[in-house]
Amino acid sequence: MNKFKLVIFDWDGTVMDSVPKIVTCLRNTARDLGIPVPTEQQAKDVIGLSLAKATEVLFPAHLHLSDELVAGYKAQYRELDVTPAPLFKDVESVLKQLSDAGMQLAVATGKGREGIDRLLNESGLVKYFVNVKCSDDAESKPSPDMLEQILLEQGIAKGDAVMIGDSQLDMAMANAAGITCIGVSFGAHSPAQLQQHTPLCVVDSYQQLLQVLTTPLAELTRQHQTQPAL
Numbered sequence: 001m002n003k004f005k006l007v008i009f010d011w012d013g014t015v016m017d018s019v020p021k022i023v024t025c026l027r028n029t030a031r032d033l034g035i036p037v038p039t040e041q042q043a044k045d046v047i048g049l050s051l052a053k054a055t056e057v058l059f060p061a062h063l064h065l066s067d068e069l070v071a072g073y074k075a076q077y078r079e080l081d082v083t084p085a086p087l088f089k090d091v092e093s094v095l096k097q098l099s100d101a102g103m104q105l106a107v108a109t110g111k112g113r114e115g116i117d118r119l120l121n122e123s124g125l126v127k128y129f130v131n132v133k134c135s136d137d138a139e140s141k142p143s144p145d146m147l148e149q150i151l152l153e154q155g156i157a158k159g160d161a162v163m164i165g166d167s168q169l170d171m172a173m174a175n176a177a178g179i180t181c182i183g184v185s186f187g188a189h190s191p192a193q194l195q196q197h198t199p200l201c202v203v204d205s206y207q208q209l210l211q212v213l214t215t216p217l218a219e220l221t222r223q224h225q226t227q228p229a230l
Contacts, residue, residue: 004180004213005160007098008150011109011116012047013166013187015125018085022047025076025083026058032072035062044188048110048169050135077115087123088186090206095128097210104154106131108146108163108173113137130154141169144177151177162200164209171197182212 013019023043030037038058046054055069062069099105105128109116113136120126131150138145151161163174166187174181175197183194183202191202203209 003216004103004162006104006106006151006154006156006162007213008106008108008147008161008163010048010163010165010167010170011107011111011119014164014170014184015087015091015107016085016119016123017088017186019044019047019166019188021077021081021083021085025073025081026054028076028081029069029072030059033062033065033068035059035065044167047188048141048165048167050110050140051112053135053140054110087125088206090210092125092128094206094210095125098213099128101214103213104130104156106133106150106154108133108141108150108170110135110141110169142172142176144173147173147177147179151179162213166194168193168197171199182209184209 009015012022023040026043026046027037042058046057049057051070051073052066055066055073056063059065059069095105107116107129109132111119111134113134116132116134120129120132131154133146133149138149147161147163151158158178161179163170163177163179163181164184165171165174165181166184167189171181171183171194181197181199183191183199185191185194185202185204194202201212203212
């Protein structure tokens with residue numbers, strides 16, 4: 001038996017390799033408005049927050065420019081910046097295998113509804129997800145609101161769900177909701193940062209994620225117990 005009935009994915013840095021693009025757009029927006037430009041890590045640290053919340057955290061001395069920051073970022077992301085944002089390797093094939101195995105798949109993202117719906121359709125992945133929650137539907141991460149809504153609407157118990165994410169915000173949201181989380185090492189935060197939130201594990205690829213999600217819990221526990229100590 002598979003451990004999980006419901007697998008919930010973050011989007012940016014987890015499904016889509018969009019962290020470099022988001023960082024560039026945030027920094028360019030600040031530069032265009034003539035305010036201090038955040039470092040790359042500062043920009044990475046707000047990925048997952050709603051856009052309005054992210055600008056508040058990054059630019060606390062410029063709250064009077066919140067509307068301009070949001071509009072400027074949207075213009076950068078949609079029209080001005082050409083940084084590519086492809087899907088990570090094997091995303092679609094793994095989503096298909098998980099779906100074929102009987103798991104429900106969902107998305108919990110800090111993106112707005114317009115943005116996530118556009119990307120789901122452009123990527124062709126919309127057909128795999130039974131539920132999609134975003135910043136227009138719920139409180140910003142790390143509030144458990146998005147996850148709690150998904151669990152309620154899908155009729156899934158906390159113990160039967162898992163959150164997949166690349167940031168500490170994703171891990172903290174799962175912790176707050178009381179559900180298992182798995183980190184991915186190829187997004188905004190390092191494995192060491194993700195490990196601070198006690199994920200089941202941190203994976204380095206979608207093939208590794210597939211193995212974890214389709215391995216019976218007893219076998220997975222045995223594998224962890226037999227791994228040599230570092």
